[in-house]
Amino acid sequence: MTTTTLRSLRHFVVVAEELHFGRAAARLHMTQPPLSQSIQALEQELGIALFNRTNRSVSLTPVGALWLPHVRHVLDQTEALPQVAQRLARGEIGTLHLSFVSSTVYGLLPELVSRFSMAFPDVEITLKEATSNLQVQSLLNHEIDIGLVIAPTHRDFPPNLDYHPISSEPLIIALPQTWLNEKNKIGDSDTINLRDMAHLPLILFPRESSPALHDLITGYYAQLGIEPLLGQQAIQMQTMIGLISAGMGFALVPDSMRTLQRTGVVYKSLYGDAPMMETGLVLHTHHAPPSARNLLQLAIQIRERNPNFL
CATH class of the missing domain: 3.40.190.10 (Periplasmic binding protein-like II)
Structure with missing residues (x-):
């Protein structure tokens, strides 16, 4: 929309409100002839008469009356554009x-x-x-x-x-509840030594999908001098917890996973210095x-x- 078009639209609104070219010109701080020319040019561009004019009165045509709220809306949006730009620059909208x-x-x-x-x-x-x-x-x-x-x-x-x-949070053990006091006496203490789980299947994220967590876990095994017995793989925490609930294995998960309560799954802290996931x-x-x-x-x-x- 050009500056000339916006100016003509503003002229249209003021004339529509005053229904008098002289008063509208005074309100716009301009003389009457340029205002009349602006309205005529707008009507010619649209191919539509916006005003009925006589020697004594000015009135909106039916189309002009219907168009007026649309023009006001466009002008309001145009006037708000600088504020919109400022809010976008501040990250307040979008x-x-x-x-x-x-x-x-x-x-x-x-x-x-x-x-x-x-x-x-x-x-x-x-x-x-x-x-x-x-x-x-x-x-x-x-x-x-x-x-x-x-x-x-x-x-x-x-x-x-x-x-x-x-x-940053420590990794903990998520394991099937049925394993407690089974699986070669894991026990039901608050902490579990990962060495006592070395003979059990570990559910692990594939390295290609989550290299950071995969390397953190396998690095911890290496630090303890044990090899993981790899079982199922999962790329989502919920899937992993579901596999544990089904007794398919155990997993090392972030401590915040304790909030995900699932029937048949228990969470235990690791004995000693647990690896930290950042x-x-x-x-x-x-x-x-x-x-x-x-x-x-x-x-x-x-x-x-x-x-x-x-």
């Missing part, structure tokens, strides 16, 4: 595309999304569950704005992506939208205020 790993559903993600929605109610959040490596690729392809990932051991991300650690946010270094930066700042505030986080 859409935020957030991806997340399944483990965060039971800890960080709900709190983060809830706080963001309260702080920025006019930003629509779209959520997509994906493994960490797929999130990195989606960021590079500009398919998402920010990702909630499990940190690789050396935090090695592509150079044009920024990673920010947010939380979760963080990753986003573009220079091209992240303001809303993604706002989410990051909220996550940092959560981290600083919660002693269970980093």
